[in-house]
Amino acid sequence: MEPVENLGRERILERIRAALREPAPRHAGVPGKAIFAPVEDPLDRFQKECTANVTECTVTPDLRASGRAIAGALAELPPGGIFVQDTPELRRLSVDWQYDRNIQWSSEGAPQESAQATITTAEALVALTGSVLVSAACGGRGASVVAPVHIVLATSEQLVPDLEAAFTYIRQRELPLKNSYLCLITGSSRTADIEKILVMGAHGPRRLIVVLSMKPS
Amino acid sequence: MPKVSLFIPCFVDQFTPEVGLDTVRVLRRIGWEVEFRPEQTCCGQPAFNTGYWNDARPVAERFVNIFRSAEVVVCPSGSCTTMVRNFYPELLAGTPLQEEAVQLGQRVFEFSEFLVKVAKVTDLGAAFPHKVAVHDSCHGLRELHLKQESRELLRHVRGVELVEMAYSEDCCGFGGTFAAKFNMISAAMGDAKAGYAEASGAEYVTASDPSCLMHIEGILRRRNSKIRTIHLSGILAQTATFAERNPRPVKPEGAR
Amino acid sequence: MSTASREFLRNAAEKSADLVHRGIIRKGIDQYNAAAGRGRERFSDWEAARQRCHEIKWEAVNNLDRYLLEFERRVKERGGHVFWAENSEEARRYVADLATSRGVKKIVKSKSMVSEEIHLAPALEKLGIKVVETDLGEYIVQLRNETPYHIVTPAMHLTRSDIAALFKEKLGDVDTDDPPELVAAARRALRRDFFSAEMGISGANFLVADAGMIALTTNEGNGRLSTSLPRIHLVLAGIEKVIPRLQDLATIWPVLATSGTGQPITCYNTLIGGPRGPNEIDGPEEFHVVLLDNGRSELLADVSEREVLHCVRCGACINACPVFRTVGGHTYGTTYMGPIGSVLTPHLRGIKEFNHLSYASSLCGACTDVCPVKIELHHHLLHNRRDAVNASARPWMERLTFLMWGWAVKNPRRYALAGRMARTGMRVLQALKLDGTVLDPARAWTKNHAAPPAPQKSFRELWGKQNGAG
Numbered sequence: 001m002e003p004v005e006n007l008g009r010e011r012i013l014e015r016i017r018a019a020l021r022e023p024a025p026r027h028a029g030v031p032g033k034a035i036f037a038p039v040e041d042p043l044d045r046f047q048k049e050c051t052a053n054v055t056e057c058t059v060t061p062d063l064r065a066s067g068r069a070i071a072g073a074l075a076e077l078p079p080g081g082i083f084v085q086d087t088p089e090l091r092r093l094s095v096d097w098q099y100d101r102n103i104q105w106s107s108e109g110a111p112q113e114s115a116q117a118t119i120t121t122a123e124a125l126v127a128l129t130g131s132v133l134v135s136a137a138c139g140g141r142g143a144s145v146v147a148p149v150h151i152v153l154a155t156s157e158q159l160v161p162d163l164e165a166a167f168t169y170i171r172q173r174e175l176p177l178k179n180s181y182l183c184l185i186t187g188s189s190r191t192a193d194i195e196k197i198l199v200m201g202a203h204g205p206r207r208l209i210v211v212l213s214m215k216p217s
Numbered sequence: 218m219p220k221v222s223l224f225i226p227c228f229v230d231q232f233t234p235e236v237g238l239d240t241v242r243v244l245r246r247i248g249w250e251v252e253f254r255p256e257q258t259c260c261g262q263p264a265f266n267t268g269y270w271n272d273a274r275p276v277a278e279r280f281v282n283i284f285r286s287a288e289v290v291v292c293p294s295g296s297c298t299t300m301v302r303n304f305y306p307e308l309l310a311g312t313p314l315q316e317e318a319v320q321l322g323q324r325v326f327e328f329s330e331f332l333v334k335v336a337k338v339t340d341l342g343a344a345f346p347h348k349v350a351v352h353d354s355c356h357g358l359r360e361l362h363l364k365q366e367s368r369e370l371l372r373h374v375r376g377v378e379l380v381e382m383a384y385s386e387d388c389c390g391f392g393g394t395f396a397a398k399f400n401m402i403s404a405a406m407g408d409a410k411a412g413y414a415e416a417s418g419a420e421y422v423t424a425s426d427p428s429c430l431m432h433i434e435g436i437l438r439r440r441n442s443k444i445r446t447i448h449l450s451g452i453l454a455q456t457a458t459f460a461e462r463n464p465r466p467v468k469p470e471g472a473r
Numbered sequence: 474m475s476t477a478s479r480e481f482l483r484n485a486a487e488k489s490a491d492l493v494h495r496g497i498i499r500k501g502i503d504q505y506n507a508a509a510g511r512g513r514e515r516f517s518d519w520e521a522a523r524q525r526c527h528e529i530k531w532e533a534v535n536n537l538d539r540y541l542l543e544f545e546r547r548v549k550e551r552g553g554h555v556f557w558a559e560n561s562e563e564a565r566r567y568v569a570d571l572a573t574s575r576g577v578k579k580i581v582k583s584k585s586m587v588s589e590e591i592h593l594a595p596a597l598e599k600l601g602i603k604v605v606e607t608d609l610g611e612y613i614v615q616l617r618n619e620t621p622y623h624i625v626t627p628a629m630h631l632t633r634s635d636i637a638a639l640f641k642e643k644l645g646d647v648d649t650d651d652p653p654e655l656v657a658a659a660r661r662a663l664r665r666d667f668f669s670a671e672m673g674i675s676g677a678n679f680l681v682a683d684a685g686m687i688a689l690t691t692n693e694g695n696g697r698l699s700t701s702l703p704r705i706h707l708v709l710a711g712i713e714k715v716i717p718r719l720q721d722l723a724t725i726w727p728v729l730a731t732s733g734t735g736q737p738i739t740c741y742n743t744l745i746g747g748p749r750g751p752n753e754i755d756g757p758e759e760f761h762v763v764l765l766d767n768g769r770s771e772l773l774a775d776v777s778e779r780e781v782l783h784c785v786r787c788g789a790c791i792n793a794c795p796v797f798r799t800v801g802g803h804t805y806g807t808t809y810m811g812p813i814g815s816v817l818t819p820h821l822r823g824i825k826e827f828n829h830l831s832y833a834s835s836l837c838g839a840c841t842d843v844c845p846v847k848i849e850l851h852h853h854l855l856h857n858r859r860d861a862v863n864a865s866a867r868p869w870m871e872r873l874t875f876l877m878w879g880w881a882v883k884n885p886r887r888y889a890l891a892g893r894m895a896r897t898g899m900r901v902l903q904a905l906k907l908d909g910t911v912l913d914p915a916r917a918w919t920k921n922h923a924a925p926p927a928p929q930k931s932f933r934e935l936w937g938k939q940n941g942a943g
Contacts, residue, residue, distance in 0.1 A: 225933075227882070229932060230892070230931050230932040231892035231896060231931050231932075232896070234935055236932075237932035237936070238932065253933070255933055255937075256885050258885055258888040259882040263878065264875050264879065267862075267875065268857075268858030268859045268860075268862035268863075268867070269862055269872075270859050272879040275879070276879065355837040355839075356838075358838075359838035359839070387795055388837035390799075391835065392834065392835025392836055392837070393836075394832075395836075396917075397917040397918060398832060398833075398917075399482075399832070400918065401482075401486040401490070402796055402799050402800060403921075404489070405495070406835070409495070431922075431924075434922075434924075435921070435923055435924050436921065436922060438922070438923035439922060
């Protein structure tokens with residue numbers, strides 16, 4: 001787009017600078033207190049939060065078992081294609097799933113509207129809230145929102161205790177520099193806009209499934 | 218004998234004087250000498266709350282001057298106490314009396330606050346054999362942080378049955394000039410409060426603010442309810458012998 | 474009295490008497506209160522969380538130019554565009570020019586209060602561009618041709634049968650009042666729009682300076698679809714929405730969710746920094762952020778009111794307000810309703826026209842108690858009242874009343890005389906059964922309150938009698 005003339009920009013900045021010549025008072029408070037109790041057992045907390053926010057969490061002993069768990073989840077779904085993030089692990093595991101479903105890989109483009117499920121990896125899992133952090137690198141923007149079921153393949157190493165740790169992770173991996181998009185997903189889509197009654201499954205996925213394999217300690 | 222100076226809100230003085238008299242009765246019973254400085258008129262809240270700060274300021278200055286020499290000031294109203302303690306410093310900012318106003322604010326107490334925190338008395342030897350619900354007046358609750366004080370005092374009143382009214386912390390809708398300017402909203406809020414009072418089974422509703430009570434009772438009467446309001450001082454002023462002699466509480470002379 | 478003020482009084486009177494409406498709102502608020510109460514318990518120190526949020530917003534607003542410039546620089550580095558709009562008109566024009574120059578026929582919109590503030594949809598509709606609200610509550614009120622009733626729950630004034638009737642009429646393939654089925658109907662209807670719209674418009678809960686990203690807090694997924702599928706994504710945000718660091722969201726996200734809906738965190742917290750990146754599979758080709766001033770820089774300059782710009786639009790104050798519960802969201806007649814609306818609107822839209830909103834409050838302080846960023850809302854209402862008086866924006870009758878009041882209360886004898894006259898007058902009216910009629914100057918009070926006769930003697934007279942004069 002040709003640059004649009006934006007005379008207002010300087011005027012707005014001028015007004016802001018003039019206004020800020022005088023600082024405003026602050027409210028007193030004791031600084032630096034923790035606002036959440038520390039998370040003692042991240043895996044346990046993650047699972048509890050998933051139950052509370054209606055995320056289906058399956059813990060498996062290893063990647064192979066995760067692959068079979070995903071096959072089990074897919075078997076329950078109506079017939080139709082699925083969209084899968086193109087990673088070496090998911091390519092390997094997909095051998096077990098392919099029986100009668102068409103797989104569209106992320107390298108081939110964005111997910112179809114008709115996909116019955118999408119399968120992606122995640123950047124991290126957050127125990128405090130039972131959340132999944134995804135980036136554009138996890139199969140793209142549409143991958144975690146377009147289909148009725150979103151399946152996440154993760155490992156226990158990806159679990160961080162709380163949101164502070166999640167943002168530290170984001171900063172250290174420089175995720176904003178590498179991605180135009182990040183999303184912290186907590187449960188399946190929902191709305192309470194009708195009489196404040198909670199209805200699961202609005203415009204995003206109706207089901208969020210996290211398949212978490214334990215890394216050997 | 219320790220002494221308190223009375224700060225009687227203007228509308229208590231003019232429209233609900235029994236609240237003042239009962240306050241005096243209770244203070245004397247626990248051994249405090251009571252004085253009333255007749256130069257006092259109003260703390261300035263009506264003008265201040267309506268935005269007329271320039272009109273309120275000289276009235277506030279006059280108030281500070283009147284009570285300068287008083288060691289302890291007691292007021293049977295959370296909103297008026299709030300005016301002095303929480304708002305005089307802002308109203309008088311930049312004037313020579315600001316510092317004094319801040320000091321005065323530390324020496325002015327709402328009635329229940331005074332009894333529990335200064336006089337440190339919770340059993341007033343009172344008797345009031347009725348079901349009572351407490352309405353948490355907004356200024357007392359949110360500006361002065363008072364909630365347990367009245368309940369603590371009421372717990373020691375013989376024969377009283379404390380019932381918790383639903384939404385006791387909801388505003389009754391008085392709000393000063395709000396009640397006149399937006400009388401339909403004010404009345405609807407009062408109506409809701411009256412409904413909760415009726416549902417609680419209470420015979421009396423009490424509060425620290427006589428203005429709330431005036432508003433709630435006016436609406437209860439309009440609804441032909443038998444429930445009446447009574448200021449906390451009115452309950453605490455009733456003693457066992459008094460109650461025995463007068464089986465239904467009789468309001469003192471000057472009251473309605 | 475301004476037109477807005479007259480309308481407010483009329484609507485307030487109508488809604489105050491509407492017990493059905495009050496019942497619906499009471500029920501909704503009770504559910505919210507229960508959830509929010511549980512939500513606050515999840516924090517080990519809710520007050521510390523509020524304090525931290527206050528500090529984050531204080532730092533952001535008091536360094537506004539610096540953080541806005543940092544945000545802008547990073548967005549542009551990723552190929553996005555930033556336009557600074559001084560007022561509604563400039564913002565509307567930018568959006569309209571962009572849409573028409575790109576051949577946009579349909580826009581999907583996720584919730585943006587700023588888009589309501591600048592009246593964007595009507596302007597675009599006039600150009601033949603269809604604007605589809607995708608947030609369920611907004612979608613519902615759009616079908617009804619209404620404005621949002623509440624900034625977070627736009628359709629809370631409607632029952633499921635209201636919505637069922639609406640969908641039956643407008644969508645056709647619906648005949649149920651079961652909420653999951655109604656939601657499914659909306660999903661079906663809007664799905665086509667998400668996939669066919671050329672442009673998606675969103676608001677921004679926050680503009681994150683150190684990442685150059687907007688943060689979107691949602692539950693439904695419509696925000697993500699609107700900002701991922703169309704080829705253009707445009708963001709509308711007030712300049713005050715900026716926060717310094719991504720890390721700040723670790724505190725803000727749970728606090729916002731708790732205050733907004735009582736959830737520990739909402740379903741989707743999305744961060745978007747630009748159009749689709751060079752190695753990315755999907756995403757818009759263009760990313761535009763419109764930063765709106767529209768009176769905010771003036772509020773910034775008013776130092777004692779500046780903290781009003783800290784607002785994170787959670788809606789907690791609206792839910793806490795007994796006036797809102799009585800008159801409902803539409804009565805205010807403004808984009809922002811409830812306490813924050815009553816504080817903000819006179820500043821954004823003129824004190825002469827809108828100061829009545831700051832007066833339509835009993836100053837109960839419930840709003841201040843619940844504000845997650847510790848804005849002293851009810852004190853700002855008082856300040857607005859003071860400013861209205863100083864701007865001569867109040868009725869002359871009121872001015873006169875307080876002049877007389879001031880004259881009376883500065884002298885104890887005058888005051889006592891005035892009091893005696895008032896009481897005598899009341900007793901006469903009551904005896905003649907004229908209280909509450911047009912002859913009663915106090916009828917604003919007496920028409921709703923039944924009272925026994927006014928007292929014969931004041932406290933000071935009785936005290937004088939009991940204790941000797943003086």
